[in-house]
Amino acid sequence: MPVKRTMTALELDCDTAVNNNAGCGVSVGQASSFGPTFNADGGGWYAIERNNRFINVWFWSRRAKNVPADVVSGGKTVDTSEEFRSPTSPTQIATLTEFFDGNNIIINLTFCGDRAGAVYAASGCPSTCESYVDANPTAFVDAYFQFTSINIYT
Known part of the structure; x- marks a missing residue:
């Protein structure tokens, strides 16, 4: 994990046999990212960008003022290099394809x-x-x- 990040790793060892199958979750440090506060705010936006070098995750509350226009409008394309601030959860692994396969929602x-x-x-x-x-x-x-x-x- 990069040194500069705004999230906190909940587990440092992702091995399911080691941490009771907790995985490698992170806390973004914003009560508005889940649960009752998320609901009270009217929800929010999560964006995930994945390629062969990294996986980046962003979160914005529905009440946030800094939500990129691409995210709000749900356009045909999104450019994470323009309006997106630093990812909430950046994951940079030199051998990403060794550890990650196709994604499912x-x-x-x-x-x-x-x-x-x-x-x-x-x-x-x-x-x-x-x-x-x-x-x-x-x-x-x-x-x-x-x-x-x-x-x-x-």
């Missing part, structure tokens, strides 16, 4: 997925994760996604 609400299911018992919450979710559907009325668009540029 997966959108889900994994209430009791690998990570959540593995730590639920230690959370102090009742029963099992699956039992709690099954017995309390109203606890999740605000758990949904709403997308205006998903744009992919090649």
